[in-house]
Amino acid sequence: MRRIVSFIAVGALAVVFGLSGCGRGESADPEVYAPDEALAAESQTPKPDAAADENRISVVATIFAPFDFARVVAGGRANVAMLLSPGMESHSYEPTPQDIITIQNADVFVYIGGESDAWVDRILGSMDTDNMEIVALVDCVTLVEEEFVEGMEGGDSDDGHGHSHDHGNDSHDGDDGDEVAYDEHVWTSPKNAMLIVQRIADALSDAESRKAASDQTNAAAYQANATTYIEGLGGLDAAFRTVTDTAVRHTIVFGDRFPFRYLTDEYGLDYFAAFSGCSTDTEPSARTVAFLIDKIMHEEIPVVFHIELSNERMADTISAETGTKKLLLHACHNITRDDFEAGLGYMDLMIRNVDALREALH
Numbered sequence: 001m002r003r004i005v006s007f008i009a010v011g012a013l014a015v016v017f018g019l020s021g022c023g024r025g026e027s028a029d030p031e032v033y034a035p036d037e038a039l040a041a042e043s044q045t046p047k048p049d050a051a052a053d054e055n056r057i058s059v060v061a062t063i064f065a066p067f068d069f070a071r072v073v074a075g076g077r078a079n080v081a082m083l084l085s086p087g088m089e090s091h092s093y094e095p096t097p098q099d100i101i102t103i104q105n106a107d108v109f110v111y112i113g114g115e116s117d118a119w120v121d122r123i124l125g126s127m128d129t130d131n132m133e134i135v136a137l138v139d140c141v142t143l144v145e146e147e148f149v150e151g152m153e154g155g156d157s158d159d160g161h162g163h164s165h166d167h168g169n170d171s172h173d174g175d176d177g178d179e180v181a182y183d184e185h186v187w188t189s190p191k192n193a194m195l196i197v198q199r200i201a202d203a204l205s206d207a208e209s210r211k212a213a214s215d216q217t218n219a220a221a222y223q224a225n226a227t228t229y230i231e232g233l234g235g236l237d238a239a240f241r242t243v244t245d246t247a248v249r250h251t252i253v254f255g256d257r258f259p260f261r262y263l264t265d266e267y268g269l270d271y272f273a274a275f276s277g278c279s280t281d282t283e284p285s286a287r288t289v290a291f292l293i294d295k296i297m298h299e300e301i302p303v304v305f306h307i308e309l310s311n312e313r314m315a316d317t318i319s320a321e322t323g324t325k326k327l328l329l330h331a332c333h334n335i336t337r338d339d340f341e342a343g344l345g346y347m348d349l350m351i352r353n354v355d356a357l358r359e360a361l362h
């Protein structure tokens, strides 16, 4: 079955539970995600500590990257929370009743948006959002369509889940006829991150101005924090560009899903992967694995990538078969609890990505 869809009532809200990010349900991997673990983690999820300072605005983001952007912009002047628990695979996420209440109480709510965040739109549609600033990441940037490259599962029209991969059959209403599947991993490009950070800073500033009791100097601080961070993202962009401009090859291979379309587009890289960023599948066919192994052998590619919170089985297989090194390219959907507690952010993870790409391309 696909992503869990269920109805529950939270107060006056009747909410269709759907999914987070680009995912659809079958990607849940028992090795990295189990409902019991998720429940255990849930109680430790950082929530806005309203009791700590009720005059602070409350900011809620669904996944890690925009959570971290908001945290940096807020600079300790706002209560910032992430709906996902650290370590939870984002495509398996289902909002709890408490999550709905957390969204309801937010002054600023940040989510990915787009087709697979339709559950968010349904929740927001049932709430009074007049006093809420809402940022959808997909509205901050220029979108590209989800892409199926050679060798990728789901790209064939005759395998039952072609280009629009299930979306058209989903339970939500509307114009299924000419549906375009956009790639929603917009934050994976530092250039896009700059646009998103500025939009988040503007939303925090606007929310601040609604709060009569709040300190109006916060808005200026948010803008200053955003400016500094965007400068840092400019340095990150330059680092990616240096690595890719001086590379001896420009092709990367993923024994995994591929959520980096915006990154590879930005820096002129080609890629091969087992699945698109939004795929529900995690078990590749023998043909797909053979194709990727063949690519690596023929093009003498030294690295096979996996993404964060993956079971890594396919990358392990390809690595063992070809003698290539297995490396992580972190898409920042979410981070491990250890990394979370160490205070790592998008910038730290992306700098690691620069290093990983250097190994793969040089």
Ligand SMILES: [Zn+2]
Residues within 6 Å of the ligand: 021, 022, 023, 091, 185, 259, 277, 278, 333
């Ligand atoms: Zn994703």
